[in-house]
Each structure stands twice: as structure tokens, then as C-alpha cells.
Amino acid sequence: AYREFLDKLTQKTYIKITTLHRAFWEMKDELDIEKFLNMNTVNKIKKGFIMILGVSSCLLGNMCRYDGHGAKDDFVFNSLKDYFTLLPYCPENSIWSAPREAIRQVSIDGEVKIFTSTKEPKDVTDILDDACEKMALKACNDDLCGFVLKSASPTCGMERVKVYQPLNAPSIKNGVGVFAKKLKEKMPNLPIEEEGRLNDAWLRENFLMQVYS
Secondary structure (H helix, E strand, C coil): CHHHHHHHHHHHHCCCHHHHHHHHHHCCCCCCHHHHCCHHHHHHHHHHCCCEEEEEHHHHCCCCCCCCCCCCCHHHHHHHHHCCEEEEECHHHHHCCCCCCCEEEEEECCEEEEEECCCCCCECHHHHHHHHHHHHHHHHCCCEEEEEECCCCCCCCCCCEEEECCCCCCCEEEECCHHHHHHHHHCCCCCEEECCHHHCHHHHHHHHHHHHC
């Protein structure tokens, strides 16, 4: 009965069975496990775990992108919300309204700057960097268990972000979003993924295992 209880608890909470067993074992002198071997307890325990997952706001369907639209992701919105409290972040929307001028990463003399994608590009590197710094510090205090970022974004992209050249030349996908970079620097042990990569079953499982470990 005890093993069956742990199996059901693991399925409901996504917590490793060894972790649950160790917790119950350490409380064996204070807790009569026989009184708790039922699904009512399983559901109560599930509700008692509050895990906060940081998410790029547009992935929840919030209309915060440069074009005034969202980018709702089915897995994030329809699946992860059943197991986590999803906390939205959007550094760009914290300083600019939507819609707004699109921005891009541009390599100038080996240094990546942020410019608007307009006929007369404006350098917005400093203002965006400041916004991302503030939001990354906020994330440090939000007790997050992981983060799902918007792919390809010059702010939130985890990898392979387009970096343009100042003159007519092809872009190179070797950049990292300004906010994503700060998250990695400030919280190197925080599990971070992009919504697109979570479509891969192995990457999705690996991310969730890190979140629950």
C-alpha cells in the first residue's frame, strides 16, 4: 500500500519517488503514514506545493510583443499551468508600449548593441539593458523553479538569436537575448528552456526533471 501511495503521489506531483520516500522516512517518528494512504491526501499534498515558473509574457497570450500581439504557446498555456504558478516577464513591455518599433541585435566592432529595426535605427542598448537588469533582479527574488523563454527574441532568446551587421550583410544566429543572458549569469543553476525546444519530448522531460530535482 505504501509503494502504491508513493507511485500515485509521484504521478500527481512530479516529485521523484526517492525524494518522497526520504521525506517520509525522516518524519517517521512524527507521522503515522498509515493514516495518509489515500487519494485525498495525495490531492492535498499536490495543492500544497506551490512552484513558480517564470515565463516570457507573450507565451501566455499577453499582447506585449512589438506587433501588439501575443505568442501563446499551447504546451506552456494548456499544460504547464496545471502544475505551476506561471509568472509573466517582459522587459521590453516594461519600458515600451505595444505595438512598438521592433528591435534587433547588431554587432559593431565586435560588441553587440540593440537598435530599432527602422530606416533610421535608434540605439536603445542602455535602456533595454537597464530594464533587463531590473527584471532579472526581480526574478532572483521570485523563488522560481525554472524559466521558459521566447525563442529568437533579441531580449529573451536563449540561443541562436539573429545578430545583424551594421551594413548590408547576412545575419548570424549566434546571439543570446539580453534578458536571457542576465538570467543565466545571476541564476546559473536555474533550469531554463525555450518554448520551441519544449516540443522535443527528450528536452521537455529533461527540463521538467531539472525543475523538480
